[in-house]
Amino acid sequence: MARDLAIDLGTANTLVYMKGRGIVLNEPSVIALNRQTGEVLATGREAWQMIGRTPGYIVAVRPLRGGAITDFEITERMIRLLLQRVGVSRFTRPKVVICVPSAITEVERRAVTDAARRAGAADANLIEQPMAAAIGADLPIDEPVGNMVIDIGGGTSETAVISLGGIVALEAVRVGSFDIDAAIQNYVRREHGIAIGERTAEEIKVAIGSADPTHDENQAEVRGRDLMTGLPKTVLLTPEEVRFAIEDVISSIVSSVIRCLSKAPPELSQDFLVRGMYLVGGGGLLRGLAERIERETEVPVKMSNVPLEAVVLGAGHVIEHYEALKGMFMGARR
Amino acid sequence: MSVVVIIVVIVVVAVVLGLGLRSRTANDGVDSFRRQIDALSPEARKPTIDQVKSAERLDDDDRADGDDSAP
Structure with a gap:
């Protein structure tokens, strides 16, 4: 049985919170690819170290810009690799809550949930970053x-x-x-x-x-x-x-x-x-x-107190109390 | 006569069911809002925050152990 996950899919860093375990991954949102074959060579910190220092056939990219997915296919591959690294396989499909900027468009919203579902999530829901940040920063909301x-x-x-x-x-x-x-x-x-x-x-x-x-x-x-x-x-x-x-x-x-x-x-x-x-x-x-x-x-x-982790902590709290807090997902109130 | 009785019974049952559903829907809203607010309380959030703090403490201890063993 897969443990449900909360993901802060940031432009700079991606953090993953696993239900009952806490933050299990904190890495730069970077992926390095072989330009010719499209093969993934590295993700996270390893790929980040390659930025601006790669030979011609390697490209190290951030698939998110301005909080939005600029390359759907690469983002999907990055999410799939992230999920694999935290133990998600085709037999263990967790529920996933993803934090996104509140200003993203309907198309971008669908792109994120589709990417997560194709990457192995049984169900993917979105929560606004400021809301997750307020929960994680322990404000009396x-x-x-x-x-x-x-x-x-x-x-x-x-x-x-x-x-x-x-x-x-x-x-x-x-x-x-x-x-x-x-x-x-x-x-x-x-x-x-x-x-x-x-x-x-x-x-x-x-x-x-x-x-x-x-x-x-x-x-x-x-x-x-x-x-x-x-x-x-x-x-x-x-x-x-x-x-x-x-x-x-x-x-x-x-x-x-x-x-x-x-x-x-x-x-x-x-x-x-x-x-x-x-x-x-x-x-x-x-x-x-x-x-x-x-x-x-x-x-x-x-x-x-936790400026870098507040968003994923907030989303993590939502995943811990999924049934009680599912009304906070984007689209649930509209 | 029997047709009228059947219709009256159906109408009464429908009204009772309708009222029941309506009050349940109203209560559902109150209940789910209450559950949401309770789940956002500092007491409910404490285990999530504590879990991460204790993991950070363990990481710090590991790092400190690593530093001790360094030449």
Whole structure:
């Protein structure tokens, strides 16, 4: 008998929660393929290490972009391999709950459930990421009070107001931490004339990236390929430059939080001033982001204890109480 | 006469069944909402959170053991 699963199918990472066992898999959402034969060569961490470093016949790709499936066939193969790794076979078909961005279209929704069913799931249901995040972050969403959660993922940023187990107001933008990396890549190319890869841009973001000035402002040495000469070159990058480079992305995220606040009913709005908003997701770990949102909204912002695992934990809780919580699945209320 | 009695009986049974179903449907909504709210309570969520925390503790212990054995 298969144990039921909850999957946080993120643009950056995929996490799997197994009923009664907890989180059993946490890997980058990357798959490496042989370009000629289409054969899968690696998935997860192993494939992630190949990004930008592969010979011509290998391609390491992220099949999800902006929280949406960009390549249905590759996503299906990735889900099938993930399920195999956690023990799902053709004889053990579990029920699966998958977390998806709330703004996905009907077509994308069907693509995800179809991919999971073809990959071996007996039944596949979807739950909105902010709802799962609020459950996983242990917010008191069973009470008639305003709970606000900001989930900043790799490809999407979602803000939701939740009360009595339901979403009251929601705002989502297809902008996330990958857009921050891309903005850094573009800036370094434009201003310093060197080309850097996706992984280097991410390392810069982690090392010196911030949304608001911080106490320890260090410069970073960045190595890339000179666009003029084609030779390797090193330049120095300051935190101010990175802040300037990512400003548009940060503004877009902060604006969506403000729009969500303005949609909330007044009775719940007053709760936020006391209880604050909760930040989850890998993007929320960017230094100074909580302070920046707090400064612009004048509402306290708190970091969840489990920012990276909150979504899958929430979905895991749903799978543990499947019968009682199946009314929370996307489409069940409509 | 007997036809009228049969019709009356059928109507009465239908009304009783209808009322029963209606009240059951109304109660179903209340019950399922109650179940959902109960399942979202901090007490209900505690085992899920604790399960993951204890798994993390085990992972940390394993890592610490690994560090100890490192040269």
